[in-house]
Amino acid sequence: xxxxxxxxxxxxxxxxxxxxxEPRTLLTHYIRDDLGLTGTHIGCDTSQCGACSVxxxxxxxxxxxxxxxxxxxxxxxxxxxxxxxxxxxxxxxxFWEKHGLQCGYCTPGVMMAMxxxxxxxxxxxxxxxxxxxxxxxxxxxxxxFIVEAVKHAAQIMRESEVxxxxxxx
Amino acid sequence: MIPSxxxxxxxxxxxxxxxxxxxxxxxxxLIAGGHSLVPLLKFRLSEPGALIDISRIxxxxxxxxxxxxIVIGALxxxxxxxxDPIVKEYIPVLSETVRQIGxxxxxxxxxxxxxIAHADPAADLPAAAFVLxxxxxxxxxxxxxxxxxxxFIVGPLITMLPENSVLTSISxxxxxxxxxxxxxKFSHPASGYPVIGVAVVAGVGENDVIDYxxxxxxxxxxxAYRATSVEExxxxxxxxxxxxxxxxxxxxxxxxxxxxxxxxxxxxxxxxKVYTERALKSVFYSN
Ligand SMILES: Cc1cc2nc3c(=O)[nH]c(=O)nc-3n(C[C@H](O)[C@H](O)[C@H](O)COP(=O)(O)OP(=O)(O)OC[C@H]3O[C@@H](n4cnc5c(N)ncnc54)[C@H](O)[C@@H]3O)c2cc1C
Ligand code: FES
Ligand code: FES
Numbered sequence: 001x002x003x004x005x006x007x008x009x010x011x012x013x014x015x016x017x018x019x020x021x022e023p024r025t026l027l028t029h030y031i032r033d034d035l036g037l038t039g040t041h042i043g044c045d046t047s048q049c050g051a052c053s054v055x056x057x058x059x060x061x062x063x064x065x066x067x068x069x070x071x072x073x074x075x076x077x078x079x080x081x082x083x084x085x086x087x088x089x090x091x092x093x094x095f096w097e098k099h100g101l102q103c104g105y106c107t108p109g110v111m112m113a114m115x116x117x118x119x120x121x122x123x124x125x126x127x128x129x130x131x132x133x134x135x136x137x138x139x140x141x142x143x144x145f146i147v148e149a150v151k152h153a154a155q156i157m158r159e160s161e162v163x164x165x166x167x168x169x
Numbered sequence: 170m171i172p173s174x175x176x177x178x179x180x181x182x183x184x185x186x187x188x189x190x191x192x193x194x195x196x197x198x199l200i201a202g203g204h205s206l207v208p209l210l211k212f213r214l215s216e217p218g219a220l221i222d223i224s225r226i227x228x229x230x231x232x233x234x235x236x237x238x239i240v241i242g243a244l245x246x247x248x249x250x251x252x253d254p255i256v257k258e259y260i261p262v263l264s265e266t267v268r269q270i271g272x273x274x275x276x277x278x279x280x281x282x283x284x285i286a287h288a289d290p291a292a293d294l295p296a297a298a299f300v301l302x303x304x305x306x307x308x309x310x311x312x313x314x315x316x317x318x319x320x321f322i323v324g325p326l327i328t329m330l331p332e333n334s335v336l337t338s339i340s341x342x343x344x345x346x347x348x349x350x351x352x353x354k355f356s357h358p359a360s361g362y363p364v365i366g367v368a369v370v371a372g373v374g375e376n377d378v379i380d381y382x383x384x385x386x387x388x389x390x391x392x393a394y395r396a397t398s399v400e401e402x403x404x405x406x407x408x409x410x411x412x413x414x415x416x417x418x419x420x421x422x423x424x425x426x427x428x429x430x431x432x433x434x435x436x437x438x439x440x441x442k443v444y445t446e447r448a449l450k451s452v453f454y455s456n
Contacts, residue, residue, distance in 0.1 A: 003176050023177035023220070024210070045170050047208055048359070050274060059248075059277040065207045066278065069177050070200070070222060116273060120248075134361065135272025 008072045012037070013081030023069050028052045030068035031078060039079040039108050043137065050136030051109040053116070054078045060116025062135070079108035082115070090156040091115055091149075100149030102140035110136045114150045122158060124150070172210035176219035182226060183308050183335050189221045190333040191310070197221050199335065201244055201283040204275055229282070229337060232256055238304075239263075240340040243282025247271075250281060259343045262350035262368060266297040269354050271361050282336045285318075288392075289362075290325040290427075295393035296368035297352060299385030301341035309334030325391045348372035348381050349455070353448045354388075355440060357431060363388035364432060365440045367420075367448040377408045384445065389437045390425040398422045399445060408453055417446035 008030060009018040019034040031040050031054065043051030045064050052064040055077040083089035091111045094100060101107040110133070117124060117132035124132065129150045130143070138146065176193075180186045190197050196218030200206055203224075209215040223229065229244040232253045239259050241250060247267040250256055256264045270276055270284075270293050284294045285305065295318070297303075303318040309331045321329050330336060344350060350370040354363045366387040374380035382400050387393035402416040421441040428434040 003174050006177060022174065024172040024174055026171075026207075026211075029171075045211070047204070047275075050272070053274055060274055061278050062274045065204055067177075067200075067203065067207065067220075069179075070203060070224065072179075113273060116277070120273075132273050135274040 006069050006072075008068045010071060010074055010076050012076040013078060021068050023067065025068045026064055027054070027056075027066040027068045027071050028063035030071075031063060031076070034068075037078050037080055041105060041108055043106065043109070043139075048137065049106070049109070050113055051106050053109040053112040053136065055112060055116060058119065060113050077112075077115075079111055082111065089115075090160070091118070091153040093156060094149035094151075094153030095146075098149040098152050099145045100142070101145075102138075102142050106136060106138045106140075110138065110146060114146075114153070117150070118154055118157060123154060126151070170211040172207075173213055173216040175210075175217055177222065178219065179222040179225060183228070183337060186221055186223050186226070186335050187308070187310060187333055189219075193219045193221070195332070199223050199286075201280045202246065202278040203283075204271075204279040205283060205287040205289060223335065224280075229335075234259065235340070237343050238340040239343060240306075240338050241281055242338050243286075243336050244280050245282075247276035247279050247281070247284075251276065260301055260341050260350075262352055262370065263297050263301065263341060266293050266352040266366075266368065269293060269352070269356075275361075281339060285321070285339060286328060286330060286336045288322045288324070288326050288328045290391050290393070291357075291360075291362040291364075291388050292393075293352075293354065293363055293366050293387060295322060296366045296385040296387040298339070298341070299393060299395050300350070300368045300370045300383040301344070302383075303342075304340045305336060306338045306340065307331065307334050308337045313337070319395070322392055344370045345372060345381055347374070349452045351448045351451045351455075353444050353451070355444060365389050365437065365444050367441075367444045369445075369448045369452045371403075371449070371452045373408050373453065379403045379406055379408055384420070384448075386420065386424060386441060386445070389421075389441060390427045394423045396420050396423055396445065403449075410450070413449045413453065414446055417442050417449060420445035 005020045041051040043049035047065045057074045198217040200220045229242045251268040298318040305321045352368045354366040370383045372381040384396040398419040399416045421438040426434040426437040
């Protein structure tokens, strides 16, 4: 019996998208190769580094550890959905102003993980931010600045009551 | 890394899942959160002919109190359990345990049923399951049945889950009101999995006599185990620091200590004693 490809339909960064893929396709490959959104990175491919983190139905997950078919019908936000140069999301503003990145490779995943953290805890302590960073690895090891960036972002969001992504369902 | 080819079906009920398992005749595997299975698929350590996705079966989700037990649906995620008000009120040690699993992203995806069914020797949950006398509810071809955790997990990645069946929920005993509980973990710094995890539920009655004690240890060998010789040493005795120290010395007795590239057998044996003593002290002396 031949294995049939499956239609995977998602709403990604507000747009309906669809692609026919093999059931074994990883969500991260679906997003990058089939939908052409290469902001989501692959760092380790073994569930450790978190560079591939995206929001699925409002929860941050490692997209290299989820099958695309499992995400069929869901709402996804990737780093491209946060904001652009003229209209930065508070987390991007935080990273910009507090120098939260060096080479930038881990940054999309770290930002998505931190959006996920702030959704669960809008006013995290330094320790809670560091705990939240457990699932991401920054090879440039700029963690101190990342913590500063997240605190800054949290403050902006609390003050302006900006809607977090992945809220609307 | 790309898994081998497999078929995929999504099911919406337990009966449908069992039917599909039968249909694929030993070639089909259930997938819930996928956070133990997908890594195995990617390494091609597991090459099923088909994945049967149970993750959207709503009757397998959620937490409820039933008499003196807390029943948790197999698909309830680690994050949901960590933050569930019923779990926090009646069995806070479980919430404390799942809060220490992996990381934020893993806890959002991984499920309690998948964790127990996978029976990873380094998983956190089995320790809590032992001290809270967990009963595993299973639905198979012949209907529902239950098994106690101590007969369910029999080896590394080996359980007594019958063919063509689904783990539907896990129920935990609410410990007596006068007891305290603790889960202490020494994590592997890279993977986050426990090198050792010790769970304790214990209490003292009149005249400081220890009248309730359950201790379980995970991560050190092939399977999690109840440290019964520690329990026997403590039960009915008058609480003292010396007694706890002596009892903790027995902690490594029941388990087969693994020796691998992380740690030697001797080091694990020592961790057992140190972490058991710390967990006991915390339970008996913290408040
Ligand atoms: C980076 C990383 C770090 C982790 N760290 C830890 C840690 O520190 N501690 C820890 O305990 N765990 C850890 N885990 C494992 C995690 O907790 C998994 O989520 C869990 O072990 C499996 O749950 P799942 O829902 O993802 O199961 P899946 O991966 O979907 O399934 C696992 C196995 O169980 C079977 N199965 C699943 N659900 C059922 C069911 N209802 N009935 C019958 N069979 C079923 C599947 O067929 C499969 O064989 C980690 C995982 C990752 C990726
Ligand atoms: S690429 Fe997914 S966790 Fe590293
Ligand atoms: S900024 Fe270089 S890996 Fe994090």
